[in-house]
Amino acid sequence: MKVLHVAESIKGGCGTYLDEIVPLQVQALGERQVRCLVPREHAAQLPRVEPGLVRTFGRPGRAAGLPRLARELTRLVDEWQPDLIHAHSTFAGAVSRALSVARRLPPIVYCPHGWVFDVEQPRLMRWATESAERLMAPRSARIVAISDAERRRGEAAGIPAERLVVVPNGIHAKAPMQRAVWPMPRLRVLFVGRLDRQKGVDVLIEAARDLGDKVSVRIVGDAVVAGGRPAPNGDARHIEFLGWMDSAGVAAQINACDVVVMPSRWEGFGLVAVEAMRAGKPVWASAVGGLREVVADGFTGRLFPVGDAAALRTLLRQADRAALRRMGAAGRERFLAHYTSDRTHQALLRLYADVLQLAPSAAARPEIAGEIQ
Structure with a gap:
């Protein structure tokens, strides 16, 4: 064949x-x-x-x-x-x-x-x-x-x-072991994807605005059209744009984060969620499309309404690292069983x-x- x-x-x-x-x-x-x-x-x-x-x-x-x-x-x-x-x-x-x-x-x-x-x-x-x-x-x-x-x-x-x-x-079931340097006592929040309306990076930026005392946000990805990168309002010193990375670079950032956020407005599947689960990281995602199937709400991560920066902001404020670790471990098991x-x-x-x-x-x-x- x-x-x-x-x-x-x-x-x-x-x-x-x-x-x-x-x-x-x-x-x-x-x-x-x-x-x-x-x-x-x-x-x-x-x-x-x-x-x-x-x-x-x-x-x-x-x-x-x-x-x-x-x-x-x-x-x-x-x-x-x-x-x-x-x-x-x-x-x-x-x-x-x-x-x-x-x-x-x-x-x-x-x-x-x-x-x-x-x-x-x-x-x-x-x-x-x-x-x-x-x-x-x-x-x-x-x-x-x-x-x-x-x-x-x-x-x-x-x-x-x-x-x-x-x-x-x-x-692949075996997760890369390399870990990026991210020495922050604050919650380490990672976004991976195109900087466009579909992927909803603007929702994360709005949710994290002025939360520099609580979170450190890294954004991996490039704009595919001119002007696609959103400009943060307010204090955004805790939001870092890293640009495009290859798969090894992305994996290293995932290994270093506390949670992966996927605020997509539409999504057929959401492969980044699976990459996060493979690494034992929880996923906070929009309740849309295939993400509702990949992320088990309250078990391997959390789902929030599409485009709802306020709901995501609440998750960022109330994040508990012990709960995140439990969700990450459950996500790893779900990954091995299904993805x-x-x-x-x-x-x-x-x-x-x-x-x-x-x-x-x-x-x-x-x-x-x-x-x-």
């Missing part, structure tokens, strides 16, 4: 996903059986994937990159002849499924990694994106939802239920085998087939 992973952008969660899953698929299927097609500018986001397994296309920008993706995908399908295409996120899904109308392609498994119509947008734009996903759904052998919330949202938009399957994201990359990997192999009408054991190399049944 030859699997081709296709992505139009892999900065952020999609890159983390591929860097976790592809090495496991190479181990299970064989080095000659897995390939990735990703932007040349983003290839460094896959440090655990052998460079020889990665084909790239130029992406100076989205508008210029999409036709280049289409051309390179066509060329790679002709040369390598994969048995299955796994398309990641909206634009790779759109390009691959549109191509399948004009020419013969292998079965396409599509994972939106968060529906494009589930973002804040004008009503007409939401109608257009929902309509586009409904129109393209029949070109997908299966559509992978990364949470049950994403599955329900897809069904509500008219995506056929029989095409949707839930496969939660997962990451390891091995679980995601095995679920995907079963899905691929189902799409290709293979027995699960036939999808893997014979010598290890028994390990993935």
Whole structure:
């Protein structure tokens, strides 16, 4: 079974996903059986994937990159002849499924990694994106939802239920040990993500305003559009912007913090929450989308209303380190039970085998087939 992973952008969660899953698929299927097609500018986001397994296309920008993706995908399908295409996120899904109308392609498994119509947008734009996903759904052998919330949202938009399957994201079980220097007696609060409206960093900044006697806040991430970084009001000396970091840097900051805060306004899954749980750290998150499934409120962290800076401010004021440690330990157990990359990997192999009408054991190399049944 030859699997081709296709992505139009892999900065952020999609890159983390591929860097976790592809090495496991190479181990299970064989080095000659897995390939990735990703932007040349983003290839460094896959440090655990052998460079020889990665084909790239130029992406100076989205508008210029999409036709280049289409051309390179066509060329790679002709040369390598994969048995299955796994398309990641909206634009790779759109390009691959549109191509399948004009020419013969292998079965396409599509994972939106968060529906494009589930973002804040004008009503007409939401109608257009929902309509586009409904129109393209029949070109997908299966559509992978990364949470049950994403599955329900897809069904509500008219995506056929029989095409949707839930496969939660997962990451490697062993947490990196490096720990950043953060010598603060105050509560150490960490945010990781894009500095944009979706991720809600402005909510955290407002909640932490003038709480310098109680908290130290670190913000890891970059703005993706000009002016995306919010300007704190009041005393913000306790709020530190660290910029973008690689996965090792992020892990070191997580290991050093007391709590990870995810004030997202919408979220299909929330991979940062899983990274925090792996490290035994509690998560305070908006009660939205997949975060409501990942974070067990009162057990592995706390949920607060979307956009409610006052509620988050109360959590910051009332934080108890002993309770946070208990939640972190519970989060680690929940992570091991539900969100390891091995679980995601095995679920995907079963899905691929189902799409290709293979027995699960036939999808893997014979010598290890028994390990993935």
